[in-house]
Amino acid sequence: MAKVAMTVNGRKVSRECEDRTLLVHFIRDQLSLTGTHVGCDTSQCGACVVHMDGKAVKSCSILAAQAAGAEILTIEGLAANGELHPVQAAFKANHGLQCGFCTPGMVMSAVDMINRYGARLDEKTVRENLEGNICRCTGYHNIVKAILAAAAEMGAAGRQAAE
Amino acid sequence: MYATNYHRPSSIAEAVALQSASNEAKYVSGGMTLIPTMKQRLAAPSDLVDLRHIAELKGISVNASRVRIGAGTTHAEVSASPELAAACPAICHLAAHIGDPHVRHMGTIGGSIANNDPAADYPSAMLALGATIVTNAREIPADDFFTGLFETALEDGDIVVAVTFDMPAKAAYSKFPNPASRYAMTGVFVAKAQDGSVRVAVTGAGANGVFRHAGLEAALSADWSADAAAGVTVDAGDLLSDIHGSAEYRANLVKVMAKRAVAAA
Numbered sequence: 001m002a003k004v005a006m007t008v009n010g011r012k013v014s015r016e017c018e019d020r021t022l023l024v025h026f027i028r029d030q031l032s033l034t035g036t037h038v039g040c041d042t043s044q045c046g047a048c049v050v051h052m053d054g055k056a057v058k059s060c061s062i063l064a065a066q067a068a069g070a071e072i073l074t075i076e077g078l079a080a081n082g083e084l085h086p087v088q089a090a091f092k093a094n095h096g097l098q099c100g101f102c103t104p105g106m107v108m109s110a111v112d113m114i115n116r117y118g119a120r121l122d123e124k125t126v127r128e129n130l131e132g133n134i135c136r137c138t139g140y141h142n143i144v145k146a147i148l149a150a151a152a153e154m155g156a157a158g159r160q161a162a163e
Numbered sequence: 164m165y166a167t168n169y170h171r172p173s174s175i176a177e178a179v180a181l182q183s184a185s186n187e188a189k190y191v192s193g194g195m196t197l198i199p200t201m202k203q204r205l206a207a208p209s210d211l212v213d214l215r216h217i218a219e220l221k222g223i224s225v226n227a228s229r230v231r232i233g234a235g236t237t238h239a240e241v242s243a244s245p246e247l248a249a250a251c252p253a254i255c256h257l258a259a260h261i262g263d264p265h266v267r268h269m270g271t272i273g274g275s276i277a278n279n280d281p282a283a284d285y286p287s288a289m290l291a292l293g294a295t296i297v298t299n300a301r302e303i304p305a306d307d308f309f310t311g312l313f314e315t316a317l318e319d320g321d322i323v324v325a326v327t328f329d330m331p332a333k334a335a336y337s338k339f340p341n342p343a344s345r346y347a348m349t350g351v352f353v354a355k356a357q358d359g360s361v362r363v364a365v366t367g368a369g370a371n372g373v374f375r376h377a378g379l380e381a382a383l384s385a386d387w388s389a390d391a392a393a394g395v396t397v398d399a400g401d402l403l404s405d406i407h408g409s410a411e412y413r414a415n416l417v418k419v420m421a422k423r424a425v426a427a428a
Contacts, residue, residue: 019169056265061195061198129264132265
């Protein structure tokens with residue numbers, strides 16, 4: 001057991017946990033932030049994606065201890081002042097989800113790729129960058145549309161996905 | 164996952180001391196293989212010595228024609244490096260196609276080569292580029308480094324500090340990813356050095372891990388063309404057969420990936 005401290009969604013947090021505690025369990029069980037999901041638990045599906053120091057990572061494959069001292073952003077930290085983040089709004093507007101289980105990871109991955117690519121983001125790049133996120137409902141089409149719409153909304157010259 | 168003790172050193176010397184204090188300690192860098200393996204209880208290190216916060220393991224430099232990549236450099240950093248894009252774009256391409264974006268934000272070149280997964284991408288680049296693996300104790304030529312499935316010439320306590328190689332005249336990597344795992348079913352890295360010598364390394368296909376292919380090297384030395392690669396006989400005898408593909412299938416993939424790599428170089 002050791003005290004693990006980090007910043008989550010702008011708030012400094014500190015909890016006692018075992019060294020083997022995974023970051024996703026620290027976030028869900030210790031901090032009660034249950035928006036970050038455990039899907040496959042084998043690093044495939046991306047339902048657990050959060051940002052660590054500004055980069056998308058799979059929180060089921062990282063120990064909380066490895067993240068000590070880091071800035072963590074989860075799905076709960078995206079909306080500001082009661083307003084959905086543009087990526088969340090775009091997922092809603094484009095019906096980029098069905099059951100919604102993969103959505104937190106999808107949204108966090110989308111924000112990460114828009115951060116990295118900005119104006120260079122196009123449909124092919126979006127699809128390549130969804131490699132680490134699995135959705136079993138949508139066929140991805142509306143997710144891709146939502147991400148491109150959000151990129152355009154956020155000032156990147158994203159193009160609408162081809163029909 | 165079994166219980167473990169986490170340590171975060173800030174220097175190589177401190178890391179070695181922590182590792183040697185326990186006979187069941189393991190180094191962890193990005194942890195993209197080790198943590199999932201621990202979750203499956205296939206590994207149970209008593210102690211984890213985290214190498215991510217050691218400045219000596221970071222950084223990319225190109226001096227004249229010598230390239231150096233710090234072992235702690237992530238796949239994302241390699242793929243996005245302007246210095247490497249100028250010196251050896253093939254390694255940027257390779258790094259950009261490991262795993263997925265989230266894995267590439269954590270996984271490191273040092274971790275990949277130290278683990279020497281038989282389907283990992285980086286070992287083929289190290290072998291084809293004739294790289295040198297620099298550890299805290301010595302320098303090991305890539306030809307001597309990769310010794311078998313998940314086996315390397317690293318000794319207990321050794322930390323990979325960096326890899327260095329000469330900028331090639333031409334190089335490219337082509338892989339056929341497993342459709343589910345995206346690990347290389349077969350990946351071929353071709354490199355033509357500044358002196359004209361050719362090295363070809365194959366990952367994902369060998370029954371004993373990454374290997375150089377003498378036939379392809381001879382053919383491409385004589386004639387650097389996809390047609391020359393197409394004329395080479397690839398023996399299925401030493402190749403891997405598993406549920407994903409037979410040795411004969413992989414033998415054909417070696418040739419096809421070699422042709423594609425030469426065409427892309």
